[in-house]
Amino acid sequence: MDEDVEEQNPPFNQPNSVFISGPAKTENTLSGSINQNNENKNITFWDNNDIKQTSKTPPWAWFLIGLILIPLTLSIISILVLTISDSDFFNEEYSKNPPERSEDVIFEDEYFEVYIFTISSRFADIFAEQNYWDLNIEFRSTADSHEWDSYISGNYEYIHQNSITDDTGMMWYNTDIHDNSPDETVVYVRVIEDTVHVAIKSDTPKPTYVHYYFEENDGAGDSDTLFWGTCMIWPITIIVGAIWGFRTNRKSLAYGILTSAIVAIIVMGLFSFLWFIGW
Numbered sequence: 001m002d003e004d005v006e007e008q009n010p011p012f013n014q015p016n017s018v019f020i021s022g023p024a025k026t027e028n029t030l031s032g033s034i035n036q037n038n039e040n041k042n043i044t045f046w047d048n049n050d051i052k053q054t055s056k057t058p059p060w061a062w063f064l065i066g067l068i069l070i071p072l073t074l075s076i077i078s079i080l081v082l083t084i085s086d087s088d089f090f091n092e093e094y095s096k097n098p099p100e101r102s103e104d105v106i107f108e109d110e111y112f113e114v115y116i117f118t119i120s121s122r123f124a125d126i127f128a129e130q131n132y133w134d135l136n137i138e139f140r141s142t143a144d145s146h147e148w149d150s151y152i153s154g155n156y157e158y159i160h161q162n163s164i165t166d167d168t169g170m171m172w173y174n175t176d177i178h179d180n181s182p183d184e185t186v187v188y189v190r191v192i193e194d195t196v197h198v199a200i201k202s203d204t205p206k207p208t209y210v211h212y213y214f215e216e217n218d219g220a221g222d223s224d225t226l227f228w229g230t231c232m233i234w235p236i237t238i239i240v241g242a243i244w245g246f247r248t249n250r251k252s253l254a255y256g257i258l259t260s261a262i263v264a265i266i267v268m269g270l271f272s273f274l275w276f277i278g279w
Contacts, residue, residue: 059252061252062245062250062252062253062256063256063259066241066253066254066256066258066260067256067259067260068256070237070260074233074237077230077233078230078233078234081226081229082226082230091213092211092212092213093119094119094209095117095119095196095211096118096120097118099115099207099210100118102114102197105166105167105168106166107167112200112201113201113202114199115200115206116198117195119194119196119210119212122194123193123194123212124194126214127212128154128156128157128159130156130215132154133155133212133213133215134153134212135151135153135189135191135213136149136210136212136213137150137175137189137207137210138150138207139206139207139208140209148177148205149177149178150175150177150185150189152175152176152189159173161174164188170190172188172199175189184204185200185204186200187200187204187207196210198210234264238260238261241254242254242257242258
């Protein structure tokens with residue numbers, strides 16, 4: 001009879017016994033096991049885990065980034081910024097067509113041939129209106145040669161060269177001749193609206209080219225700011241990049257940046273030395 005009861009109520013189906021005591025003091029105890037981290041890493045809260053950051057990029061790649069890619073990027077940025085600033089700061093106007101022959105003029109009883117160059121329509125409004133400008137007249141027999149060239153220059157309306165009058169009382173300016181020109185070269189010039197009149201001796205090859213170069217009045221401060229800003233990009237990037245590389249455990253990047261800086265300093269020092277000794 002007892003065996004039948006035990007078969008109907010097997011031991012594993014019986015509920016665990018619970019002892020209910022009186023108001024006596026009891027202690028609750030948690031039992032079990034703690035699953036340890038597979039890599040035995042010390043996990044804490046508040047993002048203060050003692051786990052080193054790892055990177056999927058190999059160290060040699062970080063080194064090449066610091067050695068080549070970052071300096072190359074800085075070089076491209078510097079060239080673009082300086083090119084843009086120069087394009088806004090320096091300006092030129094050129095003669096468009098070959099000169100036209102005009103009537104001769106007389107200076108101190110000597111005849112001079114006159115050639116007239118036409119420049120852009122805005123030339124009449126911008127001539128002698130800048131802090132610095134110069135007007136160049138040249139003769140070229142080939143594209144790469146300068147048989148003679150001369151110029152006048154000034155600051156605003158003040159012209160550095162001396163003036164001279166022809167036999168009709170018209171005022172011209174006696175241009176300065178560059179060193180590579182023949183000693184007997186004499187060139188006079190005057191500006192009328194958008195044309196440049198050039199007077200030369202009959203035995204002097206006729207001029208082939210005129211251009212007007214000038215610097216914008218309000219661009220000097222901006223150009224200096226861009227220049228020094230571009231120069232400061234390099235040391236700032238080197239310092240910040242090296243610190244970031246060490247702080248983020250990307251030491252190869254930091255070493256690459258520092259190596260490129262050392263190489264740049266050596267190259268600039270060698271270039272300066274060769275320039276100083278006149279190499």
